[in-house]
Amino acid sequence: MQFEPRILSFLCNWCCYAAADSAGVARFSYPPNNRVIRIMCTGRMDPQFVVEAFYVRADGVFVGG
Amino acid sequence: MGECHYQSGNYEALVMAETVRRILDTVGINRERFTIDWASAAEGPRFVKLLTEFTEKIKTMGPLGEAEGLDWETLKFRLEAARNLCKNMQFRAQYGNLAKEIKKLGDYSPENISQAIEKKLVPQIRKRIFEAELKELIAQGPQAVEVLREKTGATEEEIGAILETLKKKEKK
């Protein structure tokens, strides 16, 4: 079976999260591997969040501002 | 960049990102598994591109640990030390103060951030993570240096130095 990575994204409400919404409105498609946590700003990101994500076995972590 | 809704929030994120990369280096996770990028509210297509490319990259890289040649047990062991590092008050204060310093000087170029972190934070990251790991390992009984190296990913010198200080502390 092909390896399907599990990716966790932290997206800024005003930028990447909004961009992701607009990608939806425009019906662009992209791989269904990511799961999203909405934050208000990438400034909210604490290094512990990324470490925690790998600790629960994320294969990749995407921070989008 | 700089078009952040929160003015400078995303600059702080750059410091965070570089710190994270160094932690990943220390625990032996390919730093490419972590990425930070930007797309404005109007840039749906850009978001799609970024995420698609990242997904592809991770796909070719393979599962966490496996690609790094680390079994999950070892990786988990190291990540536990990293988790503790991130919660450690002294380390967080060092991290916070570094962010403060960079903001004061206003130079958020990747080179500057990287240099500052290399100098001020990396020794702390390595020392604290390895120390925590070694303590844990030694508590399980005497271990060969080979094993210690394998489990922690630290160099022989680093292990030697840490063991030295641990001994001193014990004597006290």
Place this chain on the structure above:
Amino acid sequence: MVEAGRSPNIEILTLAEVESLSGKPGKFKAKVKIRPRYIDPDKCTACGQCMQYCPREAVDEYNERLDFTRAARIDFPQAVPTAYYIDEDRCLQLNHETCMICTNVCGPKAIDFNQEPEIRELEVGAVVLCPGFGNVPEEALTKYGYGIYPDVMTSLEIERLMCVSGPTEGEIIRPSDFSHPRKIAFLQCVGSRDVSCGRPFCSSVCCMYAMKEASMLKEHAPEAEIALFFMDVRTQGKGFDAAFERAVDKYGFRVIKARVPKVEQVDGRLALNYVTEEGTVHRELFDLVVLSVGLSAPEGAEELAKKFGIELNPFGFAKTEVKDPLTAKSGIYVAGAFHGPKDIPESVMQASGAAAKVSELLAEARGQDMVEKEFPPEDQELLEMPVRVGVFVCHCGVNIAGVVDVEAVRDYAKSLPGVVYAENVLYSCAQDSLEKLKEKIKEHKLNRLVIAACSPRTHEPLFQETLREAGLNLALVEMANIRDQCSWVHADDPEKATQKAKDQVRMAVAKARRLKPLELQKVKVTPSALVIGGGAAGMAAALSIADQGYEVHLVEKEAELGGHLRRVKFLAEGENPQKILKDLITRVEKHENIRVYKSASVENISGYVGNFTSTIKVKEGSKVINHGVVVVATGAKEHKPSGYLYGKNRKILTQLELEEKLSRGKRGLGKTRRVVMIQCAGSRGEELPHCSKLCCQQAVKNALRIKELSPETEVFIFYRDMRTYGFYEELYRKARNQGVIFLRYEPTQRPEVLKKGRGIVVRGYDALLGEEIEIPADLVVLSVGVAPDKENPIAQILKTPMTDEGFLMEAHVKLRPVEVAVDGVYICGLAHGPKPLEETLAQAKAAAGKAVIPLAKGFVEVPPIVSRVEEKKCIGCGICASLCPYNAIEMVKKEKRRKAQVIAAACKGCGVCGSHCPVFAITLGGFTDEAILEQIQAFGLPEAEESKEAELEKEAA
């Protein structure tokens, strides 16, 4: 729609018509006749039993007569008011006094056949007329075989046919034999641009909706082949050209420039005969023909005009003037398609503009008849109970359910720790669903909610309000975005989309378990506005805000007010633009509420909605002003083309330069015998990517002016598509009648301007002749288009996004056309996009109306996502204070110790402080460390969840 149903200050009177109006502006009396619904909307729970048992069929008007419904019915499930009613023309009881089945099956006893029509006398200060548009005459349709051949359908019928809640559940079948059409034709300008049926004007919207419908048809039936027949492609709206081209490209539509005269039926198919530009005759067979039906004046417009004492234009639409486009007469305003055919953004803009006009007139009465919305006190007992999560998984029609297995997601949600209830909802945002949500909260004692639906960016406020209505704190809801970021983007992989939806729900539930009540804060608003730009848009906006009773600071970079309008000498509508300008300037300069800063620029703007502080650079130095809102009307420039020998020969002018000449009368024209105009000399992909919208009517207007001054002067116009939309079409027709010659060119064969001897010639391709031609010209006039200020410093200061073209981007293309992503900032005029004066003035009013909302309220509600310092934990290191981008944290001495303290009104909730606090002393409302960590852990493999269950049980015990 739902919002209107929820507002305590909007009373919806359905089945109602105004009988008469008396009185004067400020104090009218309106008599309104309300026909009975026969079902009490307050008692009706919209359960649908009455409709289910109603034996009497009725034609379904909502579905464009494509389906049947019942005499007792609701038009569509999300209808507002969400209540059933009885059709008195069809009901057996009302017509034959026999039946009463519905009365017997109605649980809440809401049915009352004794209801009588009611006359209500309403006292109102102003009236806004928004009756919309009406149908085109029968003959406009029958001439294409509509009503004769079943497979000739109207665009609105197609709209319903494609809708999943429509008569065929979204399946595209042709009415004659229920087969799937393979070849589909769209015929444009049906009941538009057609003198023979009394509709000479252009309906302005059909080109867009035809393209939308064609695209949707293609999505429903990818194998279908679609051809669209246009006279001109009129996608002049902002961003529309690009969308049109993308669609043609993506779906491979055939765009044919021809008007089909009629439709014939041949062996169960439909034959179209048409002549293309080169003069070739074609005959082609189609399975389905869609008529792109135009917009007419609303039915009963004359009667309406009589009742309200207003005038209509020759086509039955409301008559208004450019200088005051939304006023039919004092105290009576118009908005929407009754003003003339227009699309949704334009209608929404006019609506906000009309509201501003009313607010100008009734400024002194503001607030006097308002009802405050009250929420019940928070249910402390419920809040203090252990966590009880309710999960609601939305179908969003088929938007989600068409891809994601929503039942499976619901069942999965039920198994998650902390969840005590889970169900599916067809449309979670519909009024009836929100009511049910409140009931479920009570019934199942839910104190945390997870809504798996669309984006929290658009819908979280709605659910937060619902929670407040149910006595819960607004912060106790978390949304899982399984539409915008799931079903819409993973439509090709339902299985993985379902898995993703489950994961997002699991993560949302995990976060919900950690949500804590938050306090809503109100911040006072400085009751004044900063308007940037002293052109027509800026001045009109400033005047409206000032007339509504608020102070305005108007900043203009030039030494004189007027902007772009100073160069416009004539208007297509016939009014004198210079007089309009002069009136604006006089009123602005005299107005006691307006402070004008000329030769001034805005250096900096800081703060947030309600509390901005700006520095304005003026000649004497700089000034600092405080204001609550910002209106950006920074305008645009006339594009200067690099080609066409422009600037190299004095015979080559722009349209504005020509206007200057023409304003001097025949003298200005001199011995000009032949004028050649070139459209899109810059626009639509040459140097500017966009359509500049106003150049076509500008060219025709100037061509007519030339003909008026000097009938013997020849005028040629090279064009791609003549975009004289709406009533401007009349000018186009007139120009053709007066002998102006129009030559269409393809973008691949743009006309060239060449020097030949001592003269100038324009070389172009004549599609009719099928050959290259050269026209010697005394004057070449370039329609150069509108160039945005790409480096707009104001946009950069305010950090408000721009489109690729460089225009300011609105918050929502359709529903929020004058707002931007930054709260408290509004846009209008050319800075938003190219548009003629009338639209600019209407938009300026709209921006003024929106801008006054926070000023009139006097406060803004701060979203409760602000940070809070736990004083006990704080070690006073000050890292947070120095990193905060808003200076929203100050260090204070408390009991001899340094402690951080948050200034809530300045805090925007970015969280930089929290993520850098060494001791985790700062928590961020709604985004606490615990909540985010829990979310991350829930992202982890589901095993982690099982241990959570045990943990939770322990906690509960």
Place this chain on the structure above:
Amino acid sequence: MAKKSGKVLVVGGGIAGIQTALDLAELGYYVYLVEKKATIGGVMAKLDKTFPTNDCSI
């Protein structure tokens, strides 16, 4: 002069009427929204999607 009324009559419950009513309510007025059908929403409520974003309508 007689005192002005703070109430407004909006005739027609389509998108224009709804938006006018919403803005007026926000501006501090009480609105009567008069619709001749049984439901507000007008033609826009019949549209499944709208150009150019193909976003859902109201």
